[in-house]
Structure formats: C-alpha cells, structure tokens
Amino acid sequence: MDSTSIAYWRKPDLAITIDYGHKAAEGEIRAATAVCQSLGIPHRIIRCDLSALGSGDLAGSAAHPLAPASEWWPYRNQMLVTLAAMECIKHDIDVLEIGALRTDGFHVDGRREFVDALGTLLSMQEGGLKLDAPAAAYSADELVKVSGIPMDILAWSHSCHTSDYACGYCRGCQKHYQTMQAIGVEAY
Secondary structure, three states, rough: OOOHHHHHHHOOOOOEEEEEOOOOOHHHHHHHHHHHHHHHOEEEEEEEHHHHHHOOOOOOOOOOOOOOOOHHHHHOHHHHHHHHHHHHHHHHHHEOOOOOHHHHOOOOOOOOHHHHHHHHHHHHHOOOEEEOOOOOOOHHHHHHHHHHOHHHOOOOOOOOOOOOOOHHHHHHHHHHHHHHHHHHOOOO
C-alpha cells in the first residue's frame, strides 16, 4: 500500500520492483505492473534470487534469533536500495524515493536515521544519487489520505508477506486491514 500510494502521489519517472527470492514476489510484481500501467509509469523488474539469505515469513522459514519480527530479512532495505540505485543510474535518475514511513521504525532499517545514513552513503558514490523517503512523516493511513489515491488504484496493492495472494494472517495482511479500516473502508 505504501509504494502504491507513493507512486500515485509522486508520479515517479520510473518504478522498480525487486524480486529477491521472497515468497510474495510474484504477487508484488503483478500488483506493481497493474498500478504502473494504470498510472502510465515505466516499470522495471529486477530479479536476483537471494532466498538462501532470507529469514522469517518473507523467506518461508523460521525467523532468525535476531529478528525483531517474523518478517525480518537481514539487511533487506539496504539491499533493496542498493539494487534500485543500480537501476536508477542506468536510467539517469538522480533521486531514488522509497516507501519508509514514520511507523516503520520498528525495524532499524525503516528509521529516519538509517535512511539518512544510507542516503549519505549513496551521495558519496559515483552518480551522486540522492535517497528520499517522502512519506517518512506519515503512518500508512496518513499516507493514503495525503496521496489522494483512488480506491481503484489502491486496491491493486499487495501486502502479504507469505504468498502471492493475501493469506489474511501475516503482519503485512494485518497492516493492510488496519490501514483500510483507518481510512474508513470496511473489511472485504
């Protein structure tokens, strides 16, 4: 929901979906493709099977002992930003926007300080790419409201951590349901 709302709100020059070997990759690709087609945003898909490095719900395995939550994948956001940055450079894009929210601070790599530090690291490298988290001040429901995204676009979102179709039980599905309820949409 976060990336879909940001795509509608910010209208990027390019959207990037990364299949890193996680269980819900095809569902995310299907949703992102539909959203990008409806918004007229070019869409690139990067595939790199890192499933052997994953942990928890996203990998379909037991959570690592260091995991703060069942969906923790070590260094996930750092990896996603690095791969997306590589694609941005190919397309002469100078700002990479990610979907970090104020409420993502549960995971260290969702915190503002982490995003800022990663942005500093990127800006030090060739290409001078800037990293931005335009929704960092918002919760998921606040982002949906601020973005003005219509329900027919938001409905394409894929939030499940364990499957290509919503399981209804994982933390991703639960966040989806809570967000929909907070914006006034009854469970469906």
